[in-house]
Amino acid sequence: MDQEHRNDDRIEEPEKVEKPSVVAGDSKPADAVSAVPKPPQSMAERKALRTGIHEADFSRLSRRELLKVAPVLVLGAFAVPSLQELLLRRGLGFSDWASKQLFRRGHFAPTFRDSELTPFERFPINDYDIDDPGVIYENWTLTVSGAVQKPGEYRLAQIQALPRTRQNTRHVCVEGWDVIGRFGGARLSDFLAMIGADTSARFITVGCADDYYESLDMETALHPQTLLCYEMYDQPLTREHGAPLRLNIPTQIGYKQAKYLTDLKVTNVLDKIGYWEDQGYSSFYGL
Amino acid sequence: MSSTVIEIVRQNGEETEVVRRAVHEHPLVVRLCHWVNAIALFVMVGSGLQIFRAFPSFGAKIPQKDLLQWPKAFAIGGWLGGALQWHLTFMWIYIATGFVYLGYQLFSGNYRQVLFTHRDVPGVWPMVKHYFFFGPKPEQREAYNPLQKHAYTTVIILGVLSVLTGFAVWKPVQCSWLAWMMGGFHWARLLHFLVMWAILAFVFGHLVMVLLHGWDNLVSMLTGWKKDPEY
Numbered sequence: 435m436d437q438e439h440r441n442d443d444r445i446e447e448p449e450k451v452e453k454p455s456v457v458a459g460d461s462k463p464a465d466a467v468s469a470v471p472k473p474p475q476s477m478a479e480r481k482a483l484r485t486g487i488h489e490a491d492f493s494r495l496s497r498r499e500l501l502k503v504a505p506v507l508v509l510g511a512f513a514v515p516s517l518q519e520l521l522l523r524r525g526l527g528f529s530d531w532a533s534k535q536l537f538r539r540g541h542f543a544p545t546f547r548d549s550e551l552t553p554f555e556r557f558p559i560n561d562y563d564i565d566d567p568g569v570i571y572e573n574w575t576l577t578v579s580g581a582v583q584k585p586g587e588y589r590l591a592q593i594q595a596l597p598r599t600r601q602n603t604r605h606v607c608v609e610g611w612d613v614i615g616r617f618g619g620a621r622l623s624d625f626l627a628m629i630g631a632d633t634s635a636r637f638i639t640v641g642c643a644d645d646y647y648e649s650l651d652m653e654t655a656l657h658p659q660t661l662l663c664y665e666m667y668d669q670p671l672t673r674e675h676g677a678p679l680r681l682n683i684p685t686q687i688g689y690k691q692a693k694y695l696t697d698l699k700v701t702n703v704l705d706k707i708g709y710w711e712d713q714g715y716s717s718f719y720g721l
Numbered sequence: 722m723s724s725t726v727i728e729i730v731r732q733n734g735e736e737t738e739v740v741r742r743a744v745h746e747h748p749l750v751v752r753l754c755h756w757v758n759a760i761a762l763f764v765m766v767g768s769g770l771q772i773f774r775a776f777p778s779f780g781a782k783i784p785q786k787d788l789l790q791w792p793k794a795f796a797i798g799g800w801l802g803g804a805l806q807w808h809l810t811f812m813w814i815y816i817a818t819g820f821v822y823l824g825y826q827l828f829s830g831n832y833r834q835v836l837f838t839h840r841d842v843p844g845v846w847p848m849v850k851h852y853f854f855f856g857p858k859p860e861q862r863e864a865y866n867p868l869q870k871h872a873y874t875t876v877i878i879l880g881v882l883s884v885l886t887g888f889a890v891w892k893p894v895q896c897s898w899l900a901w902m903m904g905g906f907h908w909a910r911l912l913h914f915l916v917m918w919a920i921l922a923f924v925f926g927h928l929v930m931v932l933l934h935g936w937d938n939l940v941s942m943l944t945g946w947k948k949d950p951e952y
Contacts, residue, residue, distance in 0.1 A: 486727065486728045486729075486730040486737070486739065487727050487728070487729055487730065488729070488730055488731070488732065489729055489730070489731050489740065492727075492729045492743065492946075495944075495946070496940075496944040496946055497944075499749075499943075499944040499945050499946065500943050500944050502749055502752075503749070503752050503753060503756060503943055503944075505753070506753060506756040506757055506760070509757065509760050509814075512764075521810070522803075522806040522807065522810055523806075524810075525806065525809060525810020525811070525813070526805075526806045526809055526810060528810075528813065529809035529810070529812075529813070533892075536892055536895040536896075537895060538895065541894070541895060541897075543894040543897070544893075544894070544897050544900075544901070544905075552781075555783075556781060556782070556783040557783075558782045558783055604893070604905075604906060606893065606906055607776070607782075608775075608801065608805070609775035609776040609801065610772065610773070610775055610776035610910060611776045611778070611781075611782035611785075612906050612907055613781075613782060684894065685894050685895075710802070713802055714802040714803065714806060715802045715805065716805065716809070720892070720894070720895065721892060721893050721894040721895070
């Protein structure tokens, strides 16, 4: 150990101190005895001297030990305005990467009994702009493009013709509130099969009637609980909740569940991630 | 015990006089973890309170009954997205220091200095009497008295709980078993909040004790060496 090394040097000190007295002492036995270091009587004292350290050396030792803790100051980089943004972006990026690693294809979000549902009228209506972008149902189609065999316009009836899934799942908002809702719709994976999507592509992007936009990784898109949702609480989707078609993704945070869908694209490149993500929120906020 | 005692000596002519004693209380790893964790905790609490501002309630969203309007000036991040960036960045630093600290304590055996065990139980009451009821000061035999050990052991458990409840809030689906143990996302969020206040209560007591007793204690957490130990 460090300080023991130093102590070895110190051992010589007391001997040096006592040497002159030996030299100076005359031949009288009594004097000689007093001049000789007193080993047996002072075992404790010797031990103390072994572990003794001079004040100045102790200050130096303390300062050196203090310097060893100094690397902590590296965290001060987070206080530098020009570095802060970069560091936080890296940190968030790492969290998103970890989120993605934690995602398991076969793991299902918990489902709930009907008695545990939040009443429909207490299911919050959250949007970034307007409750009702004024979709004209008769003219509505979902425009499909990108890496698919059958691009084009899809009517709601075509989506409703796919097997219907109904699930009671928890909707968690990034703000911190949560509700348990009942959602019904077609599995996105079934729809992707219908349009002949290249499922080796990396992303699905969606556009909305209120200009909101979102993206999903392919694994999440293919998850059996990910729905193209046209029902809530066994009733057709209401306008405020995103009629005629919205996303319901129980494995993802609330802002991923885009409403009033108008466009769907299968792609390998994202020029934008999502409305909130592009402002600094997690791009992969898997629950 | 791993602590090394040395005597600080002064040369007075031919005499070597012992002026004070010092004991090596805190290994470098512990000191580094302490300060990194202190900073990480500060950021986690500050950004956590900003996140809480987005929905300052534990009830339903409709109707929303706010519990506490925490002032923005005492929070970190400025807005929800900013606070999340701080929280999701520093949580890794917070967790890393936790792992390094626990691993080091376990493998070095240094945990014996901190861990509250059944042997410390008899010493609790005399210490409580001393701190709160003007009782005589019990003889100090080691670095930490039983109450200190209790506080430090508790806060380490709280630290672990803060991470577990945090994961239940962050990943209520992938860590659904964890969230389930806490009663689901909703309760995990409340627990996460309560654990924070428990840690803050410790920090308050910790800082008060440092102010009252502790220049030498503060220095020892920086240099490792505690001057004039009472034992």
